[in-house]
Amino acid sequence: MVRRRERVRPTREQTSERILEGAAASFAERGFHGATIDDIAARAGLTRGAFHSSFGSKEDLFLALYDLMSARLRDRLSAALEQVTVASGSLEAALREFSRGQLERDWYLLSTEFNLYAVRQPSVAQRLATHHRALREALISIVEESLARHGRRLTADRDKVSRLLLAIHDGNQVQSLMEPDTLDAGDLTATFAGALMHSVSAENAPATQSRAGTD
Amino acid sequence: MVRRRERVRPTREQTSERILEGAAASFAERGFHGATIDDIAARAGLTRGAFHSSFGSKEDLFLALYDLMSARLRDRLSAALEQVTVASGSLEAALREFSRGQLERDWYLLSTEFNLYAVRQPSVAQRLATHHRALREALISIVEESLARHGRRLTADRDKVSRLLLAIHDGNQVQSLMEPDTLDAGDLTATFAGALMHSVSAENAPATQSRAGTD
DNA sequence: GACATTCAATACGCATTTGCATTGAAATGG
DNA sequence: CCATTTCAATGCAAATGCGTATTGAATGTC
Structure with missing residues (x-):
């Protein structure tokens, strides 16, 4: 494993990643149909040739991007909720933290594209639902x-x-993006999370338990 | 105002309406960029020529469609809520009623397209926010x-x-469309609306009033 | 060090979509 | 009725985007 020379050509994986990044930006800004392979490749500093040697079609890329973003989202959620258990932080604070994140706008645009795609194509819907x-x-x-x-x-x-x-x-996110000046993301969630959780739970007292809203 | 003959050619307004209907279907099924003027016109039983003599561009049509759908939505909401006041029906029932409606899927697809368009184009966002x-x-x-x-x-x-x-x-609608088999639209709203309304309100007793969550 | 392989750039053809200009039929007005 | 206007269909030209085949450089393999 002695490296004889500086590596000049990026590995396949590196180019794939760059293309995925470009795709995230392009899909977010222009939507699935609006994004062109040219634009995606250009954002990655590459050409269509590079794209075609890594992905078969725009659909393939889109689904690959979905997997990537899903993994990232799961990590973000885990990280935010980790604080709840570790530092005994409040759930509200964790949810608010989760709602922020600088990628918010792009994440909304992307995940919405995914949702639309899924609703229009049932086979993808299952994947997404899982x-x-x-x-x-x-x-x-x-x-x-x-x-x-x-x-x-x-x-x-x-x-x-x-x-x-x-x-x-999700609903709060949409609204905050629609009115970025008047509404602060995470506000709605934080405002009501406490009251909500209270209304769907009860004290653990082993006395009589009134069933409320259980299906 | 004596009609001399049966009118053969549809009025401009009629063709516009047909195009708008076709546009609603096409935009819902394929998204803003995915929908072609050809497809829109074809769904209306017309050709591109008809389109161009009624609308300047796809964007114009899209915005016109938004106005139309907005008006319809407002009417639907009004009708549903009317029942609350008139027949002293429950708010939950009204919300559930509002959530149903045979156009649900298409309405979700369309309104989401509008939202995306607005988030990507601030000038439209204001219109939509209003x-x-x-x-x-x-x-x-x-x-x-x-x-x-x-x-x-x-x-x-x-x-x-x-x-x-x-x-x-909104959130419930997305989820129910993603898993049409396992989830019933309006279910979530109906399940929690009562508890929610209870947690953000208080009895009207003129005694001490505890402020909760008032900004 | 020669050879095979990988991978991205380039070049080409094909299909799709659009906008405009033209045309013909249907309404309108005198 | 005839002339004018309206409006949608058609034909045409340009632009855009895609996929494949080919090329050439970088990499690794014997």
């Missing part, structure tokens, strides 16, 4: 942990609560 | 009315509550 399930599971398990530390437990359906939280997060 | 404000205002005023009939009033910020409701509605 990933979303995993995200919700990670989220809700941390929520339960957080509640437990306050001597409470969920009374409403696990799955629905996780969907509710994600819905609020 | 319309959203009006919608939220209509929604929240009905919510307040509904609460009042139960002897309650809002304690949290009006605007934020309306944003919350819309966020939940």
Whole structure:
């Protein structure tokens, strides 16, 4: 494994990564159909030839990009929620933290493109749905942990609560992007997360337990 | 104003409407960039020539379509909420009703295209934001009315509550479209609307009033 | 060090989409 | 009725984007 010379030509992996970066930017700015292979390659400082030797078609690239972004999102969520368990930070703070992040706008644009693509093409929808399930599971398990530390437990359906939280997060993101001046991202989530969690949980007292909203 | 013959040629307005309908279908199915003028015209049973004599460009058409759909949405919301005040129906039922509607999928696809377009083009964002404000205002005023009939009033910020409701509605819609088999549209909204409204309001008793979440 | 392989750039042809200019039919007005 | 105007269809030219085949340089293999 002695390197004889400085490597001049980038590895296949490196070019793929650069193309993926260019694709993220192009898809975010122009949408799936609006983005051209030319533009994507140009953003990566390459040509269409480079693209075609790494990816078969724009669709392939798009799906590869989805996998990449999914992994990143999962990492971001994990990191944010980690703080909840470790530093005994509040769930609200974690969710707010998760909502920020400098990539917000691009992430919204990209993930929305993914969603549209999935809704229009059922086969992709399954792939996306599976990933979303995993995200919700990670989220809700941390929520339960957080509640437990306050001597409470969920009374409403696990799955629905996780969907509710994600819905609020997503909806808030859209609105904050639509009115960037008047609305602060993460605001809505942080404002209501406490009250929400309270309304879907109960004290852990082993006395009578009133069922509320359990399917 | 005596009609001498049966009118053979459709009026300009009629062709415009047909093109708008075709545009709605095409934009929903293929997205803004994906939709071609050819396809739009074909769906309306016309050719590109007809398009060009009614609209200047695809963008013009898109914005005109937005205005049309906005008006329809407002009407739909009004109709759904009307029932709350008139028949003393529950807010949950009205929201669920609003979430259903056979156009759901297409409406999601279209409105998402509008949102994307707006986020990418600030000048359009303002136009869209103004319309959203009006919608939220209509929604929240009905919510307040509904609460009042139960002897309650809002304690949290009006605007934020309306944003919350819309966020939940939108987020739920996305999720239900992503997993059409496992999730029923309107379910999430209906499940939590009651609990939510309870957590952001208080009884109208003229005693001490604890402020909660008021910005 | 010669040879095979990898990989990105270039060049080419093909298909698609668009805008404009022209044309013909249908309405309108005198 | 005839003349004018309106409006959508058609034909044409230009632009854009894609995929493949080919080329040449960098890499690794024997």
